[in-house]
Amino acid sequence: MSESTDRTRNRVAVTGLGVVSSIGTGVAEYAAGLRAGRSGARPISVFDTEGFAHNVGCEVVGFEPARWITAQPPEDLGRAAQFSVAAARMAMADAGISGTGTGRAMVCLGTTDGGGDAGERIAENIVRDRGVPAELPRRVPAGTLPVAVARELGLSDVDISTVATACAAGNYAIGNGFDAIASGDVDVALCGGADAMCRMTFTGFYRLGAVDPERCRPFDVDRQGILTGEGAGVLVLEPLDRARARGARIYAEVLGYGLNCDASHPVAPDQDSVAACMRLALDDAGVTPDQVDLISAHGTGTKANDATECGAIHSVFGEVASGPPRTVSVKSMLGHTMGAASALSAIACALAIAEGFIPPTINHVKTDPACGIDCVPNSSVDADLRIVQNNALAFGGDNSVVLFGRHE
């Protein structure tokens, strides 16, 4: 049964946004960064990059854990959990909601590596015949991310979960939050994603020849891969009626989403399956392809991803007379922030709708004919956006596409 036939579900509003990113912390700074086409690329400092021919990544600099983490010792938390707490606090403040009195709440965060950076440090200590500092093991479980958020916000009547669906995890978490609000299970959902830079991701993509030496240039004919990044994005979702009743600012509505799995290859995306996921999302949202004004693509900047994803976009939007909608990659600015990626991209979608602009795909010189889309190169443009689609693909073939709409 298609969910689009079920109109009994609550409409879902996005009422708060929180961001930790390499181009700005806080929603205002992040929005300014998106508009300006700011790049977060810089030399990686969080782990030793000696021996690699290049070491550019999109690292968060100047992050002050103590500014955000007051209900627990910051050193008990891994970097991704610290980012999560900061983004969640910002999102709740932005929504104008305090931790108590929320009713039944949900914290659902997506992540690729969870506390994997702490795991790496444990492994390194063993390899180098050193002792393991006592605080490291408890930072490792991925479940520490939403638990740290609930603790900081003083939430008790709360469902806590971590969705660990690799690079699509942010969208998975938003989808889960959407269903929980739409079905009336919870009254407020904090959802999104977080990850900290780690050696494993950088090394793995580097070994695959999929890290660009200098800059991330999605859809460009000369693109060479991702830049690894980090950060957190958290969205506050509420029933639309409730948001209206309390006079909340509504950035956008979540219209629906789709989930599927390629079930074919561990790392290579499957064009037909990605297209099928977009169709599931459109159907769930009750939207036709011609109504979509913008796609915020997964757009990693690897040869394979961008061509496959654009192929899927052409197959879904091919029958639209004006061609596929403009398709941008915020990873050109943020790098690939893994579990945070589709959450930060979703926040960009909400801001684009609310503020009437399209974030650019930066570092762009010449569009790859194999992509064949208008990626809004290098400079943001003003635009009246009603419906925006947010794509996420992951290793393991886990796809998730979320549709956002303007609140009229």
Add this chain to the structure above:
Amino acid sequence: MSIRISAWSAFSPYGHGRLAFADGVRGGAPATPVSTKDEWARAEAHVVPDFDIVEQLGRKGTGSMDRASALAVATMRALQRDEHGSVASNPRTGVVLGTTSGSNRTQFEFTRDSLTRRRPYFVNPAQMPFALMNSAAAQCAMWHGLTGPNSTVAAGRNSAAAVLRYTSLLLRTGRANGVFAGAVEEHSGARELLEHGQTLGEGCVLFFLQTAESGNRAALAEVVASDTRFSDGAPGQALATSLRHVVPEADEVWGLALSAADAQLSEVEDDAIGEVLGHQVGTVLRPGRLIGDTGAVSGAFGLASLLAHAETDPTARGRLAVATSVDRDGTAGAIVLRLVGSQARGER
């Protein structure tokens, strides 16, 4: 909308498949721990016996596969082949698996290679997808052609409640019309470094869940509730709140499965249950005392233990089975099943 469990299977320290586990927990003798040793740690642990990845799954696609993924793929195969159960998959069948932090061993080995080889990038790239937490669920989809929603929920010891809550939502909203749901945890020296105190165990449990509407199939149990809670530093309080919320009548409870494996958490779990349900429940199962601390699978082993005992206890029919979990961070979970009947009786 009623959500039903129509089949289950497990790979456990008692052996391969449903029967091995059911016989083991009904017998009540602890599985035999073995001495394990790798480059990271040595420890006594309850491991799945005779589980060699290549022997189980062949050479194709297993060269870099982590043990957790292999356990999940093998458990799913056993579930699909088990005549006892009722499993029907199609393009909208999904997979939802619980974990703590994926295959720690794969992650640690990848890091070791990067730190010790002549160049830091002389790592095995084929290992990378298996180092990610979604590997086991994704491998299940690949090996068994499941293109529906595929998700991994990292809730540690509360994974069973979190996974069933997540799965129920997928089924209620029609995003999936059947889900293989469960959890997996592998044993390794790397995991020994992350846990302390208790003897660790490993394994995988999978259940097949459907809405009652999506097929008039035999059911073992109906999922009445799955609930997770948090109370900062007070998991017992979180569990008590959860139980008050999800258990309609204490009199209706036929059986309980407690998942804590170490003494301190066990006491917290006991106290919370006593506070809410009293001490009248006749069947109280503690699989952690039999197969060790199985981390993310501990709650699923609790559910499986309840189903195994219910099969041979006629008084269970129509009553409630409750599986609980607590963790040190203040999180807790509870699952309530209504025992419908037995597959073995072939109610089709």
